[in-house]
Amino acid sequence: METTTIVKDIVIVGAGVSGLTTALGFQRLGIPSLVLESSDKLRATGFALLTWKNAWKALEAVGVAHILRPKHVQLHGNVTTSLITGQQTSTVSFKGKDGASETRCIKRELLLEALANELPSGTIRYLSKVVAIEESGFSKILHLADGSSIKTKVLIGCDGVNSVVARWLGFKAAAFVGRSAIRGCTELKNNHGFEHKFMQFFGDDFRAGAIPIDDKTLYWFFTWTPSPQGKEMEDNPAKLKQFVLEKLEKLPSDIRRVIENTELHSFMSSPLRYRHPWQLLFGNISKGNVCVAGDALHPMTPDLGQGGCSALEDGVVLARCLGEALLSLSNNEEGEEQEYKRIEEALKKYANERRWRSIDLVTSAYVVGTIQEGGGGSKLVSFFRDKFLAPFLAGLVLKKSDFDCGKLKEDYN
Numbered sequence: 001m002e003t004t005t006i007v008k009d010i011v012i013v014g015a016g017v018s019g020l021t022t023a024l025g026f027q028r029l030g031i032p033s034l035v036l037e038s039s040d041k042l043r044a045t046g047f048a049l050l051t052w053k054n055a056w057k058a059l060e061a062v063g064v065a066h067i068l069r070p071k072h073v074q075l076h077g078n079v080t081t082s083l084i085t086g087q088q089t090s091t092v093s094f095k096g097k098d099g100a101s102e103t104r105c106i107k108r109e110l111l112l113e114a115l116a117n118e119l120p121s122g123t124i125r126y127l128s129k130v131v132a133i134e135e136s137g138f139s140k141i142l143h144l145a146d147g148s149s150i151k152t153k154v155l156i157g158c159d160g161v162n163s164v165v166a167r168w169l170g171f172k173a174a175a176f177v178g179r180s181a182i183r184g185c186t187e188l189k190n191n192h193g194f195e196h197k198f199m200q201f202f203g204d205d206f207r208a209g210a211i212p213i214d215d216k217t218l219y220w221f222f223t224w225t226p227s228p229q230g231k232e233m234e235d236n237p238a239k240l241k242q243f244v245l246e247k248l249e250k251l252p253s254d255i256r257r258v259i260e261n262t263e264l265h266s267f268m269s270s271p272l273r274y275r276h277p278w279q280l281l282f283g284n285i286s287k288g289n290v291c292v293a294g295d296a297l298h299p300m301t302p303d304l305g306q307g308g309c310s311a312l313e314d315g316v317v318l319a320r321c322l323g324e325a326l327l328s329l330s331n332n333e334e335g336e337e338q339e340y341k342r343i344e345e346a347l348k349k350y351a352n353e354r355r356w357r358s359i360d361l362v363t364s365a366y367v368v369g370t371i372q373e374g375g376g377g378s379k380l381v382s383f384f385r386d387k388f389l390a391p392f393l394a395g396l397v398l399k400k401s402d403f404d405c406g407k408l409k410e411d412y413n
Helices: 017-028 053-061 065-071 108-117 164-169 228-235 237-247 253-260 277-282 307-330 336-372 379-400
Strands: 005-013 034-036 048-051 077-082 088-093 104-107 130-136 139-144 149-157 175-187 197-203 206-212 217-224 270-274 290-292
Touching (some): 005 017, 017 034, 017 307, 034 149, 048 307, 065 104, 130 164, 149 336, 175 336, 217 237, 228 237, 270 336, 277 336, 290 336, 307 336, 336 379
Parallel strands (some): 005 034, 005 149, 077 197, 149 290
Antiparallel strands (some): 048 104, 139 149, 175 217, 175 270, 197 206
């Protein structure tokens, strides 16, 4: 049976943070798009994410910051403690030069819902997995797993670390950094009583943290370097939970109790991956009428807490660069080739804006992560980390968030 090819001007692959932000950015500018999502609903893997000052600039730009603020407490600072010595190694206030540097830990599900609910019905098409990309003159044809196809003038890959679009652009698979992470989110019946601070802990070859989301919910994480002998443990939630609790034996009892009460299904090991900086330097962030954003562009380790924040930045910058070109096109009668060239130049502009920012964040996160976890078990690195580097590292995290991606257009409020 012959299938009909749907025609759409803009197709975004992936309904994650970058995909939905980009789609909403276009929508605010009056430009429709279609978002393809391979699953049957919005996916909120990872439970929560830190949103720093730069993320809130982006959320303001697309007009959803006011929806998320009341549901998440504002964090006042960071407290870092060594579980080796039991001593606090640094405290950092989240108050910047111009007052508070807004930082909150937000539920990923609530973020995705806030973005998706602002989009017109039908913008997101679920159960739509892209399996192949075909050139067709000045357009691209996407072939989906269900046998249908979509023809588009602009293809944007926001399809995560295993991106089909990134692979089409020539990017290699993201590299495994040798570390893994477990994340959990626990909602208590009563007020948890924790200060509104990012509590971070270091041990021999591991890092852990606990962050209040609201007055009853606590998000926690644990990253470590798995040993070859412990590989079989990674597929066993019960053993993983036991391993984490043994490692965090010296954790304050109230935080440890929250982890003990976390449901077993949360104990899944996720390998940490990143894009080699030289791939970002020399690779094709855009090519013709195709580009990538979010984890499809710059997968990074979570050590700066900038993965989701930079995905929000990508969405705003991409919507601005491409929106400007598309809105000017709508006022001019131009041929298909001229239209393609305008789109190509707009995506090049986006790529140039995001290339060095992406390289900076990916590299900084990798270096910070290596130092924070003690340089692969090096006692010397651990000593310097706890004695001298902890305040610098905490300050660096804050410094990288001091970035403004700008508005969707100059006169947008």
